Amino acid sequence: MSILNKTIKETSELLRARKIGVVELTREYIKKIEKDNENINCYITVCEKEALDAAEKAQKLIDEGEASPLCGIPAGIKDNICTEGIRTTCASKMLENFIPPYSATVVEKLLGQGAVVLGKLNMDEFAMGGSSENSIFGPVRNPWDNTRVAGGSSGGSAAAVSANMACFTLGSDTGGSIRQPASFCGVVGLKPTYGLVSRYGLVAFASSLDQIGPLAKDVTDCAIILNAIAGFDPMDSTSVNKEYEDYTQDLEKGVQGIRIGLPKEFFDIGLDDDVKEAVLNAVRQLEALGGKAYEVGLPSIKHSVPAYYIISSSEASANLARYDGIRYGYRSSKARDISELYRLSRGEGFGREVKRRILLGTYALSSGYHDELYKKALKVRRMIFNDFNNAFENCDVIAAPSYPVASFKIGENIQEPLKMYLGDIYTAGVNLAGLPGLVVPCGRDKNGMPIGIQLIGKAFSEKLLLRVGYALEKAVGTFRPGEGN
Amino acid sequence: MGIDIETIKKIANLAAISFEENELEGFARDFDLIIGYMEQLSKIDTGDIKPMEHVLPVQNVFREDEDTNQNNRDELIKCAPVSENGCYIVPSVVES
Amino acid sequence: MDYEVVIGLEIHSELKTKSKIFCGCKNEFGGEPNTKCCPICLGMPGVLPKLNKKALEYAIKAGIAMNCKISRFSKMDRKNFFYPDMPKAYQISQYDLPICYDGYVDIEVNGEKKRIGIERIHLEEDAGKLMHDPFGQGSLIDHNRCGVPLIEIVTCPDVRSAEEARILFETIKTILEYTEVSDCQMQEGSLRADVNLSVRPRGQKEFGVRTEMKNLNSLRAVQRAAEAEAKRQIAVIEKGGQVIQETRRWDDNKGESFSMRGKEEAMDYRYFPEPDLVPIVVDDAWLNEIKASIPELPLSRKERYVNELGIPPYDAGLITMNKKLADIFEEAYKVCGNPKLASNWIMTDILRRINEQGDSVLDSLNGAKFGQILLFLEKGEITQASAKQALDTFLETGEEPESIINRLGLKVQRDENLVLAAVKDVIEKNPQAIADFKAGKTKAFGFLMGQTMAALKGKGDPAQVKKILEEQLNAAINE
Numbered sequence A: 001m002s003i004l005n006k007t008i009k010e011t012s013e014l015l016r017a018r019k020i021g022v023v024e025l026t027r028e029y030i031k032k033i034e035k036d037n038e039n040i041n042c043y044i045t046v047c048e049k050e051a052l053d054a055a056e057k058a059q060k061l062i063d064e065g066e067a068s069p070l071c072g073i074p075a076g077i078k079d080n081i082c083t084e085g086i087r088t089t090c091a092s093k094m095l096e097n098f099i100p101p102y103s104a105t106v107v108e109k110l111l112g113q114g115a116v117v118l119g120k121l122n123m124d125e126f127a128m129g130g131s132s133e134n135s136i137f138g139p140v141r142n143p144w145d146n147t148r149v150a151g152g153s154s155g156g157s158a159a160a161v162s163a164n165m166a167c168f169t170l171g172s173d174t175g176g177s178i179r180q181p182a183s184f185c186g187v188v189g190l191k192p193t194y195g196l197v198s199r200y201g202l203v204a205f206a207s208s209l210d211q212i213g214p215l216a217k218d219v220t221d222c223a224i225i226l227n228a229i230a231g232f233d234p235m236d237s238t239s240v241n242k243e244y245e246d247y248t249q250d251l252e253k254g255v256q257g258i259r260i261g262l263p264k265e266f267f268d269i270g271l272d273d274d275v276k277e278a279v280l281n282a283v284r285q286l287e288a289l290g291g292k293a294y295e296v297g298l299p300s301i302k303h304s305v306p307a308y309y310i311i312s313s314s315e316a317s318a319n320l321a322r323y324d325g326i327r328y329g330y331r332s333s334k335a336r337d338i339s340e341l342y343r344l345s346r347g348e349g350f351g352r353e354v355k356r357r358i359l360l361g362t363y364a365l366s367s368g369y370h371d372e373l374y375k376k377a378l379k380v381r382r383m384i385f386n387d388f389n390n391a392f393e394n395c396d397v398i399a400a401p402s403y404p405v406a407s408f409k410i411g412e413n414i415q416e417p418l419k420m421y422l423g424d425i426y427t428a429g430v431n432l433a434g435l436p437g438l439v440v441p442c443g444r445d446k447n448g449m450p451i452g453i454q455l456i457g458k459a460f461s462e463k464l465l466l467r468v469g470y471a472l473e474k475a476v477g478t479f480r481p482g483e484g485n
Numbered sequence B: 001m002g003i004d005i006e007t008i009k010k011i012a013n014l015a016a017i018s019f020e021e022n023e024l025e026g027f028a029r030d031f032d033l034i035i036g037y038m039e040q041l042s043k044i045d046t047g048d049i050k051p052m053e054h055v056l057p058v059q060n061v062f063r064e065d066e067d068t069n070q071n072n073r074d075e076l077i078k079c080a081p082v083s084e085n086g087c088y089i090v091p092s093v094v095e096s
Numbered sequence C: 001m002d003y004e005v006v007i008g009l010e011i012h013s014e015l016k017t018k019s020k021i022f023c024g025c026k027n028e029f030g031g032e033p034n035t036k037c038c039p040i041c042l043g044m045p046g047v048l049p050k051l052n053k054k055a056l057e058y059a060i061k062a063g064i065a066m067n068c069k070i071s072r073f074s075k076m077d078r079k080n081f082f083y084p085d086m087p088k089a090y091q092i093s094q095y096d097l098p099i100c101y102d103g104y105v106d107i108e109v110n111g112e113k114k115r116i117g118i119e120r121i122h123l124e125e126d127a128g129k130l131m132h133d134p135f136g137q138g139s140l141i142d143h144n145r146c147g148v149p150l151i152e153i154v155t156c157p158d159v160r161s162a163e164e165a166r167i168l169f170e171t172i173k174t175i176l177e178y179t180e181v182s183d184c185q186m187q188e189g190s191l192r193a194d195v196n197l198s199v200r201p202r203g204q205k206e207f208g209v210r211t212e213m214k215n216l217n218s219l220r221a222v223q224r225a226a227e228a229e230a231k232r233q234i235a236v237i238e239k240g241g242q243v244i245q246e247t248r249r250w251d252d253n254k255g256e257s258f259s260m261r262g263k264e265e266a267m268d269y270r271y272f273p274e275p276d277l278v279p280i281v282v283d284d285a286w287l288n289e290i291k292a293s294i295p296e297l298p299l300s301r302k303e304r305y306v307n308e309l310g311i312p313p314y315d316a317g318l319i320t321m322n323k324k325l326a327d328i329f330e331e332a333y334k335v336c337g338n339p340k341l342a343s344n345w346i347m348t349d350i351l352r353r354i355n356e357q358g359d360s361v362l363d364s365l366n367g368a369k370f371g372q373i374l375l376f377l378e379k380g381e382i383t384q385a386s387a388k389q390a391l392d393t394f395l396e397t398g399e400e401p402e403s404i405i406n407r408l409g410l411k412v413q414r415d416e417n418l419v420l421a422a423v424k425d426v427i428e429k430n431p432q433a434i435a436d437f438k439a440g441k442t443k444a445f446g447f448l449m450g451q452t453m454a455a456l457k458g459k460g461d462p463a464q465v466k467k468i469l470e471e472q473l474n475a476a477i478n479e
């Protein structure tokens, strides 16, 4: 079995046992990227030199007996997470040449652990989309079927892990952007509780919803990465100051007596039969292991899509206003006055979906609509938050689909923005409520495409989520393209 | 409600985004559909529910009043598409 | 027709924190362009603001000093608009929950106290500066001022004349100086006012259409702009026209204002709560701590000077208008023990110096040292003229007053023998004056007195000199 197939835990053991060196390992990954990126298109930027430098340093740390589990592990970073000296494009013409003079806190943390950053990963422009087709660098292709999407917006992050082009990756999740691509590519993805991971250096889409999280080959790896990136950051006022937890602990404790809530609203209509069957089958597996399934209600969840789109687009309309062609980013050469400088730089620099969201947000905040759209959405947000709280009175985790279908064809939905938006029904509410959501592969559809179950927990219950996910993974196994699962 | 091209132009102006004339019609059509869907919000009875701005029960996060930053001008201004003598440049902004 | 002018002010005051409101950059006026900036105040992708606690406390302090209620629950909001010196294209400000609200300040107009409502005081960030590019056709942006903490004080439309507007602005400036939340350097733009003004026929209840004049940066400009705008509006109405609601720019050199129509057209700020910052909750303990840090304010000081120290109201008002001056007075009178002496000196000598040299003269005037000089005068150890001379020297050199007085030999000459000798000498040398005096010409006494003082180089004690001169003259007459 190739070294590239191995998990963080396995790779780390091989590095420590001197079965392979970090530089050699890094070269293996780079070779793999060189070979497959043309096809998968998951990398926007590969930073070979920086990676090899980091690999040498990591090797030294290992030689000196450095204990960090991520030391020497090659990783990819979604291209909306700032990396000092390495361009950070957000897959947008607007930031095509932007080289940040600072790194995101999570990147500092990974580098501090000795991780090796291979490059920056493709995505939907400014994280807006669910298929990673909205990228000036072209769509990410699903490693399971190259005619299909990898999901989005962290499609590059999910595809890179699935295609063994990184040992693990970081993505960001505003309305499902880690969980849906994880499901589409058959990898594990975690959207942490809002406030658990610092947002400093994550190019903001919707500040009250955005969270950075890991995508990995298995649940254990996910826990290892979370250990490295979680925690209070004085640079982020919304990062929570709480005691350190070891997320790898208790993974094997099992699910005996764990109450699993099944929201009836999630299994009603609009859900693909294969997806429904795979998710319910996974729940049965958990029951077989001692878990107890209950039906729960999330009566307001049906409004989560409009509430999510109004809130996220409103925040985005302000967050993306700074791209004006003055201090950084794309600047139109045609502008004759200041007003044209704004309008043309933004008109030419942003893609269609980004413009659509900015306009939607601008509209929702403008006088006359502020109360009936924006403010109303904030009220609905609280209703959804309350719904989850009520549901968690009767269960410990909620099991749900990640998306109504498994991966669809490239180009299939791109002309139908509203249809794409509606797909966020299972994920967006979790962001609105600030809760953690873990996606673990649990089956495949009739086309052979992977399906992931979403486990939703109470705020800061990542440890329990990972424990349930681990039990499930042990029961159903992990999923790799090209392997006969 | 009906989103027409004029509405799109008005919002685009507020958001400072230029559009090609031929883009507008398709955009307005999509937008009309999307807004039409989002407007279900206004029909929801939210009773006396208060708007939720933050999900975290966190308050009073401050920094101490310390001046900690170094002058980094030359590095920061490298990000600018145009600059001159340490200044950012825009087309003339005349006070009318 | 008789018209009533209705004015409200919006005053922007930078807060004198060490660092900016959301980042660790230095809060300091001037310097090379863009050298006091970082990714946060430049609004670069991915960075986050963090609120400076001191800035918030200063805003609360200003609010307490202006008798405001303090919001126990408050938050920051985003105010969206594009402007080249505003990097994020939104200003972090406060919308519906300002940190301070419902206050008032008392002003004094022609000796009458008048209460002006304070609608709100909110906290926000300042923008950068645009400069004309001397070498090109564009404008240059300097972001050094971006993110400097600012409070906006919005008064109620309670002001009824241009003079009142000026007095209100000055009173608020004084309060900000007393509470030490702002250095109020108007020439540097750290304190500036917008004047909202309308006119209405006297007796009419409804307000007229108002205009707004932005960024007035002197007391004089506020008064003049308000006077001119009231006149302009009345003229428009008298001609049968209608005042248009608009923003106008005051040109202080030309003494007139110009419409900025078109620029502010359809401003829709799309305020919403700043998701990157968490709510602000002020509890009793914190509020009391801030309250305790507020010094005695100008009006209360003035009343104390008048009622307890017997200072004339006009003098007390003038002294307390300037915190530095009031502090100097306070120290000086405590050292010399005679408040009236200290206030008289301030009203004459010190005010003359301020008129001649500007406010900066107060920086080199230590109140206690000034008091020591006055104490020598009070004890009769030096004369008025010597005291002036000692003060001149002190302001130049900063030397100890006692050492100045000794070095320059300014102490009054009281040695009876020396004075007697001087008197005798003068009598001897001025036979004509003695003859005049004998003839009953009292004027001659003054002349002889002057001659004696001159002989003593101005250091004689006038009472002693007078006494001895009288004795000697009487003796001479009786001879």
Ligand SMILES: [Zn+2]
Residues within 6 Å of the ligand: B069, C020, C023, C024, C025, C036, C037, C038, C039, C040, C041, C042, C147
């Ligand atoms: Zn700064």
